[in-house]
Amino acid sequence: MQHIFNILGWFLSNIVLIITIMIFSAYVLLAIFSAITLRIYLRKNSYVDYNSLILAPLTPSISVVAPAYNESKTIVENIRALLSLYYNNFEVIVINDGSTDDSLEKVIKAYDLEKVNYFFDYRIPCKRIRGVYKSKNRSFHNLTFIDKLNGGKADALNAGINVSGKELICSIDVDSIMEPDALLKMVKPFLEETDSKVIGTGGVLRIANSCDIQGGRIKRIHLPKRFLARVQVLEYTRAFLMGRMAWSRLDGLLLISGALGMFDRETVIKCGGYSTATVGEDMELVVRMRRYMVEQGKKYKIIYIPDPLCWTEVPSTHRVLGRQRNRWTRGTVETLFKHKKIFLNPRYKKFGMLGYPYWFFFEWLAPIIEFFALVFFIFLIIFGSPNWPFAILLFAFVYTFAVSLSVWAILFEEMTYHKYEKKRDVLKLIGTAFLEPFLFHPLTVVWAIKGNWDYLRGKRGWGKMDREGFSDSSSPPGK
Template sequence: MIEFFRTLQFAIENGIIIFTIFIFGSYAALALFSAFSMLKYIRTNSYIDYRVLLSSPLAPSISVIAPAYNEGKTIIDNIRSLMSLHYNDFEVIIVNDGSSDDSMEKIIKAYDLEIINPLYEETIKTKPIRGIYKSRNKAFNKLIVIDKENGGKADALNAAINFSQKEFISVVDVDSVLVEDALLIMAKPFLEETEKKIIASGGVIRIANSCKVEDGRITQVNLPKRFLPRIQVLEYTRAFLMGRMAWSKLNGLLLVSGAFGMFDRDIVLKVGGYNTNLVGEDMELIVRMRRYMAEQKEKYKVIYIPDPLCWTEVPNNLRVLGRQRDRWTRGTMESLFMHFKLFFNPRYKSLGLLGHPYWFFFEWLAPLFEFIGIIYFIIIAILGIPNWPFFFLLLGTVYFFAVTLSHWAILFEELSFHRYNKKRDVVKMLITAMLEPIFYHPFILIFSIRGNFKYFTGEKTWGKMEKVGFETVEERKERKKK
């Protein structure tokens, strides 16, 4: 019996160490890849003149699709912001997904909409459409509003994809703020590639909490004042500038953020649009598109743009953050298990041999291993047999590795886009990097475990995302008066 427990102890301890080495190694390798691709990207795009695309009749057409559910507080400004994007041939399709607030009334009034009965085909089945609107005012002729019964984000996106006749579709969270040149920058890679078909491109998502927003544009970038969003700045910087940049280089990107992405409409239609039965529909669509292209033996690529093109609000409190993160976990699991055929399957090349296994081991299993490690340690601590110096050594290594990685991410940001340019910002970021593993990571672990639990118990809710909304100039003046 004692022998059995010793063997078990040996297996667990060594298993955790080997897994840790692999995960550290992969992070370090990704950071390295990212650094080189970032360098190349900056050199390549530092002096690109997007004016040529803006005025060109040869530029591809784009439908910007933004689903909205109960966004009444901000919808008018959001639409204005989307319509003022710099691009030649584009339309903005807002899908009111059966909002129970006054969103629709507000839009009709603000943009002088009238119902039209356009002829279009329901290629992808969706919930019934109540009406399709266009403005009587020619200044808003790029705007189309689809009012439909509630069916969730994926269903709303499918309704807009059915209606769109443009070459590319750009999916945007309606409350995100895009920079004016976002479409130009996002469309360019689709035009550059000749050997492979670009099926999708994703942009970096930046955090807009505490930023100054005027007329739907970010006019001043501020590091979030509150601790929780500030930590997420660091987290997003790490994920986008270090992780996805490398995955793009390796052609292993499995996810284009739902907040802002661009897709080849033909391929989206070929694979049947978004899956409406999932909570992680954005990741699943990319996996399905990639799988389709690989099965058709077509050369393809999913690319990633590191420019800060899209700014969005992130959860301000742990309750909302928890909902978001357990949903992300469930979304990851859905895509991984639904497409388990890809796992180490050489037929799918980088997708099967790199992307899928990486997400399986290091995105899905890593928190579970961490959780098992903690439980194991608690047991041996109760039994009074832990090797304390070794424990502290291991804990210190893990902690300092996390901090080192965050420091690298800050350095990347400093050397590339340098958006947080106040003197104290960098010090705040460095301090946040020190605190993150202690005060933030444990919660993320709990949320991830909860997501696993919900997945296996079959819960499929999205969870409500509460947004504070951006502070307008008037609101700021009002607040200062008070």
């Protein structure tokens, strides 16, 4: 027993240290890459006049595809916000995915909809369409409302893509709030393509909890009042401004968030649309599209835009957040296992040699190792005698490094888009960064372990996602 214990300990010493060095190096490198990418982007963007795009005749057409399930509280306002996006050639397709509330009735009434004789071409398989609705009011001519049997988010998106007749599709959550110029900014990389086809663009998500919202638009930005939502502001800032920007530059991006992504429609259709067999359909689609392009021998690009383009409500209770993280974990595992062929496969270049291994080791495997390491540490406390002074020093080391990384992320935000205007908000964020490792991180590990466990048990569902809904003082649109 003692010998096994010794071997295990020695093994941990080496492997763990390698992973430690890799993680530390990866974070520092990603932060540096992000900083460079952000600087170049902001400088180039300072010469761009997006207004010239609004009426330009050469812009590609876009279908904004928004699935909705029991969004009765906010759906009317959110559709209105989508219809008023700044772009000259777009349609809005909202898919009622078998809602059990009164979403359908509310939308029909608010937008004067009626059923049309739509011939539905199931180019991508999806659940049966009960009806396609258009407005009698010409002001809403670019709105299409689909009522279908419940099949989940991916299935609803596929239905929307089938109806879409435009060159690009922009998939969003109907309860997200898009910046008015989001389409203009997301379409630009498609216009800049040269020999490599741009197949997707993603934008930065921001957190709308506690913000003032009117008419489906953000009127005033506030830092979330609740700690659990506020800590996610930090998470999102780090993930988007320090992580994805760098991965975009390194051509290793595996994920465009389901809350906001723009894709080349034909490529999506050729890839078979969103997968209904996974709860991580957003990541799975990106990975499948990338695989498709490589296997077809086509040059391609996926671009991330650092501009805050979309505001979303994040879970602010442990129960709902736990479900979300559980689902994210299962989605990651499902995608990684489904596309294991890519792992360290030179054919897929940086995508296979960098992006996929990063997700494999640091996004999926890390919490599992961490969990077992923690168990082992507890075991040591009970049966051995850890060197406490050294352990405390190590703790201080990682803790201060982690917090300083968060403060760097806050600086990135400050130097780029500085959306939080009050000084108090910055101080609160920094305070949150100090508390995060104690109050939030352990929970993320538990949720990740539970996600893995549920995956092994074959759980595939989304779980109930309660939303508080944005408070909105404006009136609903008239007929």
